[in-house]
Structure formats: structure tokens, C-alpha cells
Amino acid sequence: MLRQMEHCLFISDCHLCDSRPQITQAFNAFLENTAAHAQALYILGDLFEYWAGDDSIAAGQYQTVIQALKNLSASGVKVFFLKGNRDFLVGDGFENATGVTILPDPTLVTLYGKRVLLSHGDALCTDDVAYQQFRNEVRSPAWQAQFLSQPLSKRIAYIEELRTKSEHAKSIKSMQIMDVNAAVIAAILRNYAYPPLFIHGHTHRPQKHLHELDGNKCERWVLGDWYEQGSYLSLSAAGCVAHQLHD
Ligand code: LP5
Ligand code: MN
Secondary structure, three states: OOOOOOOEEEEEOOOOOOOHHHHHHHHHHHHHHOOHHOEEEEOOOOOEEOOOOOOHHHHOHHOOOOHHHHHHHOOOOEEEOOOOOOOOOOOHHHHHHHHOEEOOOOOOOOOOOOEEEEEEOOHHHOOHHHHHHHHHHHHHHHHHHHHHHHOHHHHHHHHHHHHHHHHHHHOOOOOOOOOOOHHHHHHHHHHHHHHHOOOOOOOOOEEEEEEEEEEEEEEEOOOOOOOOOEEEEEEEEOOEEEEEEOO
């Protein structure tokens, strides 16, 4: 095999779920065959269809994924995780079981001499006022403590009900409302002193956007979801490349 340049990988929105075993298999194979050759893997949120709390590990949910992440981090690949709107309840128990490090959203890292801003992306969608109100509520520590104090089965039933409400809400929102807000993108790029790379997911609209702001250039890479086919972004000293996984 050709020796690859040193590189890091980025994924998001896999929406892994025990009832879709083929995506889980593709994800585990990606960790074993592709991510194993990287210096680091950054998972930018919504790895899981939903995460009801770290006690779902002991209950046997997502068992093969937890093991595959543990194997990857034990092999020396650094694995990082930013919380998505589906899995913001991931906590210490997940870190301990997998060896993955949770990073705040957003996070600025320097890779191969370039500053790279990372986010899940849901906080950028400020035109979606109903979602942002909901987000503020469920991201509060008090709300989370109260939610996590309930039995796992009750939390899962709650989430199923919420999913139905969310799907209905989305069906009557425009695509524009559910996209990132241009002024928020400009503000975050200014705030982080114009990072040349910004990588996020959430909108499931994979694309490379070029921003010119106050005389500075920024590439904004939006990651794709894994519903139909797995995909990932690689970054080396030569720049970013988007990849699709093939069966
Ligand atoms: O996830 P996606 O991309 O399909 O949609 C998001 C927004 N929806 C959500 C909700 C999640 O999908 C639900 C699953 C997450 C479980 C997390 C676990 C812990 C929480 C448990 C809470 C009980 O994030 C969607 C956005 C869309 O992205 C695009 O950006 O539009 O937002 C909504 O649809 C939210 C609604 O607009 C407002 C919320 C209505 C429900 C309020 C009642 C809350 C209590 C219900 C529980 C019985
Ligand atoms: Mn999301």
C-alpha cells in the first residue's frame, strides 16, 4: 500500500441506530479500514440517531460502535467528538468507555499549520427560531439533570415523541430557515480571527463554500450525512478532500 501523507479525518451526521445495522457496519468498517490510518478522527456531532444518556452503554445500545471506537483510540488514533443536537447528552461515561475526547462547540484547532474552526452546525441556524428556543431549553444544565434523573425507558419514549414533533415541525419549515444564517457565519469567522478553514455538519447539504470577509479567505466545508452512503473529509498539508465510501 502507498504510504499516505499525514492526515486527519472529519465526519458528522452518521445517525447510527441499532435498527439500521448496515450503516453501523459501514461505520465500524470505516473506523477499521480508513480512520485507522489517520492521525486523528474528528466526529462533529449526530454520530447517533439519538443518545438518551450514558447509561445506554450499560443497557447494551450501540455496543459494536462503542467497541470499535475503543479499538481505534487504543490503537493510537486520537478521536474527538463535538456534540450534535441528537447526541448532546453524551458525557463522561461515553468518554471512559471509548477513549474519545469531547470538545466544546465551537472548537478552534491548528492542523498542518492551518487554523481550523469546528462545529456541529445547529447553532448557526438562527433563522430556525423554534429550534433555537428548544435548544436553549434542553442545553441548560438544570433541564439535563432533571431529564437524566428519569428512567432510561421513559427518556427513550420521550425522545421518540419528540422525534415525531420535530419531523412534523420540519415538514412545514422552509429549506432556507433550516440553513445556516449568513450573518452568523460572518460573525463567527470574525470572532475567531478569520480561520482559513471552517468545517461543520448538521444541514446534510455537503458542499464547499468560499467566503471572503474583510479581505480574508475562508473555505467552509459542510459535511454530508450517512443516510444513503458514508462520506468523510480528509485534511493534510495539501488541503481538504471530500470522499465517498463505496460498498
Ligand atoms: O435532528 P433533525 O436534523 O431531524 O432536526 C433538527 C431539529 N430537531 C431536533 C430534535 C431531535 O431531532 C430529536 C432527537 C434528539 C434527542 C436528544 C436527546 C435528549 C433530548 C430529549 C428531549 C425530550 O433537534 C429541528 C430543526 C432541524 O434540526 C434543522 O435545523 O428544525 O428542530 C425542530 O424541529 C424543533 C421544533 O421546531 C421545536 C420543538 C418542538 C417540540 C417541543 C416539545 C418538547 C417536549 C416533547 C417531549 C414529549
Ligand atoms: Mn444535527
